[in-house]
Amino acid sequence: MKKLFLIIIFQLLITNYFYSQTDSVEVFIIGAYVTPEKPHTFHLSFFTSKNVKTKIKIDEKYITNVSNEFTEDHSAAIDFTNFNFKDKFVSYQIISTNEKGEKFESEVFEIVLPYEEFIETKEGTNPIFTILTGMLLYFLPSPNYVFYEGQKIFSLTKEIPVITFYSSGYNYPSGHISLEYSHFYKDNFNNILRFGYKHVIPIQYIEYISPGITAFTNFNGLNGIGLETSIGFFKVFDVFTVYSRYRYNLKPTNSKNHFHEISVGLYSNFFTIDF
Incomplete structure (x- = not known):
């Protein structure tokens, strides 16, 4: 009886695990680049495994809306004129929200800036x-x-x-x-x-x-x-x-x-x- 109880618990855990995996949202980047000419613009296109609303978090500090409606296809053109970065390599992350209000964060991606004007230097450095x-x-x-x-x-x-x-x-x-x-x-x-x-x-x-x-x-x-x-x-x-x-x-x-x-x-x- 004890073994049967443990088997049932194990099966429930496995089922819950796979359910949680299938309930997550996967992000597939199609294109991501920054224009070298001014105004420097970040062009991003991607699709998701489910219909979701999306935002993008750039360099851990800038958050911008991408899709305000539930969809699988997403694209954005973000003006970088007023953005400041500490490095040529800039991280970004996709934040998605499903129809239940559940939020998911993608893996961290990275783009390369084709310019140097807006890259900050550390305080006190020459x-x-x-x-x-x-x-x-x-x-x-x-x-x-x-x-x-x-x-x-x-x-x-x-x-x-x-x-x-x-x-x-x-x-x-x-x-x-x-x-x-x-x-x-x-x-x-x-x-x-x-x-x-x-x-x-x-x-x-x-x-x-x-x-x-x-x-x-x-x-x-x-x-x-x-x-x-x-x-x-x-x-x-x-x-x-x-x-x-x-x-x-x-x-x-x-x-x-x-x-x-x-x-x-x-x-x-x-x-x-x-x-």
Whole structure:
């Protein structure tokens, strides 16, 4: 009898759980971007799993109505002229209300501001010093170790994302095309220029994992392909991400020129063309 009672209670809990899950409201972002031209306007479109009224909470402090009628399709154009933000990356959250008056909050999404005018600086800081420090960190080369034919070669490398591709709902771009130049401190090892694509996969508890492929050349006969994986561990100043990368390089026509690389650096994409 006791076991039967426990089974009934368990079934009720499970039923209640699934009922509560199906009663929630899911949000699917279709498009979210801010216009670079003035007046800077946040264009947002999304649909919900149920007919609801919606509001948007931006940067944890600005709340604006989106849909005043119960619907599944939602869109808004929000003028950012009088908004001030502390960062180029701005969070937003959808708040929905169903016909019973129940409120639901979506996951936190993020947009990237394509301008700098309205970004606040912390009290007491010098904005020029902040910009110069950011530029110094952005162009700082990364230490890189190369393992080539039993040799360990130190090098400095700098990767610059040129074009980034964004998909809705992520704190990082879905991928980017980049240029990279590596200088090797070895007389018989040539400097290398790279061009390639890196795909970014956000991961819980760290920042991301990024597989990529590059083509490289030294313009002197050494041409090949690099296969790599980067891990983004944590952010610095909310702009840079500390990462580590492993890369395997090969020359398809010559197996003797295969070599490995391990590097540590800072990733940021605020000087890129965004799509």
